[in-house]
Amino acid sequence: MRFIVNGASMEAQVDLRTSLLDLLRDHLGLTGSKKGCNQGACGACTVLVDGTRINSCLALAVQYQNREIVTVEGLAEGAALHPLQAAFVEHDGFQCGYCTPGQLCSAIGMADEIARGVPSIVTADLSAETIPLDHDELRERMSGNLCRCGAYNGIVAAIAETFAKEPA
Amino acid sequence: MSVIQDAAQSVMRTAIAYVPDRWVGTAGGDPLRTKHGLLGAPVSRLDGPDKVRGAARFAAEVTLPGMVYAALHYSRIARGRIASIDTAAAEAAPGVTLVMTHLNAPRMNKPPIMMTAPKAAAPSDLPVMQDAEIHWNGQPVALVLADTQEQADHAAALIEVTYEGAPAVTSFEVAKAHAHHPPTILGEPPELKIGDAEAALKGAAVSVDHVYRTPRHNHNAIELHACTVAWDGDALTVHDASQLVNATAWTLAQIFGVDEKQVRVTSPYVGGGFGGKCLWWHQILAAAASRLAGRPVRIVLSREGVFRMIGGRTVTEQRVALGAKADGTLAALIHTGVVAMTTHNNCPEQFTFPARHLYAADAIHLEQEVADMDMLANTFMRAPGEAVGTFALESALDELAEAMQLDPIELRRRIEPAKDPTSGHDFSSRHLLDAYAKGAEKFGWDKRAAQPGARREGEWLIGMGVATATYPYMRFPGCAARIRLGADGQAVVSIATHEMGMGTATVQTQHAAARLGLPLDRVRFDYGDTTLPEGTLAGGSNQTASNAGAIIAAHEALVTELLKLAGNDSPLAGLKVDEVEGFDGGLASIADPTRHESYASILARAQRDEVVVEAEGAMPLEGQKYSMHSTGAQFAEVRVNAVTGEVRVSRFLGSFDCGRILNAKTATSQFRGGIIMGLGLALTEETLFDERSGRIMNPSLAEYHVPVHMDVPEIDVIWTDAPDPHSPLGARGIGEIGITGVAAAVANAIYNATGKRIRDLPITLDKLM
Numbered sequence: 021m022r023f024i025v026n027g028a029s030m031e032a033q034v035d036l037r038t039s040l041l042d043l044l045r046d047h048l049g050l051t052g053s054k055k056g057c058n059q060g061a062c063g064a065c066t067v068l069v070d071g072t073r074i075n076s077c078l079a080l081a082v083q084y085q086n087r088e089i090v091t092v093e094g095l096a097e098g099a100a101l102h103p104l105q106a107a108f109v110e111h112d113g114f115q116c117g118y119c120t121p122g123q124l125c126s127a128i129g130m131a132d133e134i135a136r137g138v139p140s141i142v143t144a145d146l147s148a149e150t151i152p153l154d155h156d157e158l159r160e161r162m163s164g165n166l167c168r169c170g171a172y173n174g175i176v177a178a179i180a181e182t183f184a185k186e187p188a
Numbered sequence: 189m190s191v192i193q194d195a196a197q198s199v200m201r202t203a204i205a206y207v208p209d210r211w212v213g214t215a216g217g218d219p220l221r222t223k224h225g226l227l228g229a230p231v232s233r234l235d236g237p238d239k240v241r242g243a244a245r246f247a248a249e250v251t252l253p254g255m256v257y258a259a260l261h262y263s264r265i266a267r268g269r270i271a272s273i274d275t276a277a278a279e280a281a282p283g284v285t286l287v288m289t290h291l292n293a294p295r296m297n298k299p300p301i302m303m304t305a306p307k308a309a310a311p312s313d314l315p316v317m318q319d320a321e322i323h324w325n326g327q328p329v330a331l332v333l334a335d336t337q338e339q340a341d342h343a344a345a346l347i348e349v350t351y352e353g354a355p356a357v358t359s360f361e362v363a364k365a366h367a368h369h370p371p372t373i374l375g376e377p378p379e380l381k382i383g384d385a386e387a388a389l390k391g392a393a394v395s396v397d398h399v400y401r402t403p404r405h406n407h408n409a410i411e412l413h414a415c416t417v418a419w420d421g422d423a424l425t426v427h428d429a430s431q432l433v434n435a436t437a438w439t440l441a442q443i444f445g446v447d448e449k450q451v452r453v454t455s456p457y458v459g460g461g462f463g464g465k466c467l468w469w470h471q472i473l474a475a476a477a478s479r480l481a482g483r484p485v486r487i488v489l490s491r492e493g494v495f496r497m498i499g500g501r502t503v504t505e506q507r508v509a510l511g512a513k514a515d516g517t518l519a520a521l522i523h524t525g526v527v528a529m530t531t532h533n534n535c536p537e538q539f540t541f542p543a544r545h546l547y548a549a550d551a552i553h554l555e556q557e558v559a560d561m562d563m564l565a566n567t568f569m570r571a572p573g574e575a576v577g578t579f580a581l582e583s584a585l586d587e588l589a590e591a592m593q594l595d596p597i598e599l600r601r602r603i604e605p606a607k608d609p610t611s612g613h614d615f616s617s618r619h620l621l622d623a624y625a626k627g628a629e630k631f632g633w634d635k636r637a638a639q640p641g642a643r644r645e646g647e648w649l650i651g652m653g654v655a656t657a658t659y660p661y662m663r664f665p666g667c668a669a670r671i672r673l674g675a676d677g678q679a680v681v682s683i684a685t686h687e688m689g690m691g692t693a694t695v696q697t698q699h700a701a702a703r704l705g706l707p708l709d710r711v712r713f714d715y716g717d718t719t720l721p722e723g724t725l726a727g728g729s730n731q732t733a734s735n736a737g738a739i740i741a742a743h744e745a746l747v748t749e750l751l752k753l754a755g756n757d758s759p760l761a762g763l764k765v766d767e768v769e770g771f772d773g774g775l776a777s778i779a780d781p782t783r784h785e786s787y788a789s790i791l792a793r794a795q796r797d798e799v800v801v802e803a804e805g806a807m808p809l810e811g812q813k814y815s816m817h818s819t820g821a822q823f824a825e826v827r828v829n830a831v832t833g834e835v836r837v838s839r840f841l842g843s844f845d846c847g848r849i850l851n852a853k854t855a856t857s858q859f860r861g862g863i864i865m866g867l868g869l870a871l872t873e874e875t876l877f878d879e880r881s882g883r884i885m886n887p888s889l890a891e892y893h894v895p896v897h898m899d900v901p902e903i904d905v906i907w908t909d910a911p912d913p914h915s916p917l918g919a920r921g922i923g924e925i926g927i928t929g930v931a932a933a934v935a936n937a938i939y940n941a942t943g944k945r946i947r948d949l950p951i952t953l954d955k956l957m
Binding site: 056057059168171176 | 864
């Protein structure tokens with residue numbers, strides 16, 4: 021089976037029961053994506069598939085052959101951190117760091133959803149052309165990513181700072 | 189702890205009260221206690237880049253050659269015996285290496301239970317898979333090893349077990365009928381009486397007397413409990429997610445009958461702990477299975493597995509009765525109650541501890557009992573005792589203030605004690621009223637309406653509440669540090685301590701760099717490995733002070749050695765250890781910094797590549813002489829929907845008096861993290877225990893509701909930054925105080941918004957309808 025992860029083509033033979041998360045962690049050596057519940061409740065396993073965020077623990081690896089998968093290991097450009105990664109460090113958007121890869125991938129996927137005009141439950145005007153990345157939109161859309169250390173304020177500050185610079 | 193030990197401790201405390209300060213702990217004239225610069229600065233955490241890259245390697249991410257994966261099968265009854273266990277199908281399943289049950293598990297010694305020896309870490313003293321007895325619903329009864337996790341999980345599901353059930357106590361009400369005093373509450377007597385509090389209560393001008401209830405909780409760190417283990421002969425290596433590496437190694441050594449030095453435990457990263465990442469059955473079972481199979485083993489619990497076999501905070505039922513005189517001082521303070529525990533563990537959830545130190549009262553009665561249940565051993569969870577004890581005590585104070593028509597902060601001013609109300613010791617440093625004043629001003633407490641239900645915006649009722657936060661200062665003995673100073677001007681400081689996100693590694697690097705007079709990037713701090721000098725466990729918010737004390741001692745040894753090496757040809761010649769400090773890459777006279785010599789120069793002249801010293805921190809006698817506690821004031825603003833009962837926390841401010849703050853950035857995160865766990869305690873978190881079967885009913889993050897992004901407002905955090913004159917660096921640990929007082933502040937705000945007093949956590953919307 022062939023998988024495209026962080027731009028690289030990779031071969032692996034896996035059990036049909038193997039999740040995308042376990043493929044990454046146990047077969048491809050990409051342990052950045054984390055397992056916190058294995059049932060789609062915590063978001064630590066969030067990765068991007070063709071630019072869309074998904075819970076990789078709920079995805080079967082075999083279904084994701086030849087799709088563009090991006091994990092936390094694929095965000096930085098060599099030595100240079102992705103601006104969101106740098107903002108997480110600056111705003112202390114984590115403590116233990118375990119939920120962080122999922123928060124990062126989720127935030128990047130979320131910013132794209134906002135840019136595409138996908139509404140959330142707190143979007144007041146469903147017909148609006150552009151949706152503002154305000155405090156409630158951001159928190160609502162990130163609520164699938166749990167942080168037990170409680171670094172939410174820092175995470176929100178890091179995301180707001182990073183994506184406020186780009187037109188939504 | 190035995191009665192004799194208790195008596196000895198009491199005599200010791202009395203004696204130490206008369207000992208001069210300079211003999212007590214590290215209270216000397218340490219210039220770093222007040223010096224600003226690296227210490228106190230908002231340094232970003234040094235392991236941050238690795239964490240955001242996904243490059244930090246956690247316990248389940250260590251891969252060993254020939255490693256097999258473990259899965260567990262859990263008991264479905266609470267008490268009884270295994271009648272039969274059929275493992276044939278599991279053994280025949282693809283990829284299976286081993287099925288281990290009590291019938292074939294290696295013989296292991298009984299685990300030494302926590303607090304029975306300095307490094308005993310077992311959560312209970314039950315034998316681990318040694319017999320057919322079942323002690324709780326969820327007890328592991330079989331372990332499967334297979335080539336892949338999928339194969340192990342499948343095989344574990346094929347195991348058939350039949351049980352002979354026995355009568356089980358799974359009802360708290362039933363258990364309470366036989367509640368009893370535990371021998372001690374963490375070394376304190378279970379009952380403490382000053383005067384006749386019941387009589388004083390009856391005679392009081394105004395009184396309140398209510399029962400408060402808090403449910404079971406689980407730590408629910410996002411990282412699942414996991415370890416990767418391997419034997420090499422009688423030597424065992426455990427790559428663990430651990431907040432007590434030394435105690436885990438010692439305890440595993442006792443269980444497997446090997447020398448402590450043969451067990452190495454590493455834990456460089458821990459994905460959240462909060463009291464839960466200690467020694468439980470999974471490490472023991474993995475090591476046993478690894479020995480039996482002759483293969484390295486990785487075990488990762490499922491989230492359900494974490495609920496089944498990792499204990500959490502226990503259920504409490506607490507009575508608080510307060511009797512006030514007309515002037516608003518307390519005639520009587522009564523805090524009593526009972527928690528569920530088991531006969532095989534020792535964790536009585538010390539909820540009466542806040543009342544031992546917070547307020548002045550003429551008569552005091554504090555008493556704790558435990559009720560034995562057939563359940564998983566409960567354990568310590570962030571601010572055990574204080575987190576739930578402050579809910580009861582601080583709610584009751586709000587009720588008393590209401591009854592007296594006094595502002596709740598004014599009431600606390602009137603009952604502020606001059607000395608510790610139960611020990612009579614002087615406080616080392618206490619600025620609670622200052623924290624209240626600063627917090628009240630910043631939060632806008634003067635906008636609070638004294639009458640409940642007075643503020644409304646549409647469907648939303650708005651209220652404010654306040655409560656005291658408190659947590660003791662602790663520094664543990666036996667913490668050692670090694671400093672290796674190279675001729676290249678690089679220093680490596682090592683302690684087998686723990687970084688679970690608290691900022692330990694960053695803060696102690698700042699400390700060592702400031703003490704050595706080196707820039708941050710010339711100092712490395714190694715931790716989380718039992719091959720390093722022994723540290724303390726990450727508990728009781730002790731690590732900052734314990735590590736600082738050890739580094740101070742090691743630094744003193746280093747300076748002694750360096751002055752010897754410098755000799756008479758140095759500008760430092762003739763200076764004593766306490767007359768020099770680390771400065772600009774070397775040592776300098778404190779009185780005359782122009783008398784300076786660089787480390788490189790000292791080592792070059794002595795023809796040395798490096799100097800290595802190791803020393804243990806001074807005995808923590810300061811805590812015996814003084815009443816040492818951090819305090820704070822928690823301010824909450826809530827909005828309660830008058831139609832649905834939904835509660836939203838709209839604003840929150842924590843104002844803390846925790847001694848010197850060593851890193852403004854990581855400290856803010858620690859306080860906020862504690863507060864957010866407190867919001868969960870107040871509003872959403874509850875481990876649901878089926879009182880018929882003893883089974884936990886919501887063993888998942890989908891049904892155990894930890895706060896999410898949308899539940900958390902911007903949390904303002906301020907502090908007094910008043911250095912404690914009797915602790916290393918003037919600091920007191922801050923990992924746990926954040927959660928204390930939060931539930932009461934929220935409950936008091938809900939009362940102020942709605943006029944409804946909820947004394948039973950969590951405050952879910954059904955309780956407000």
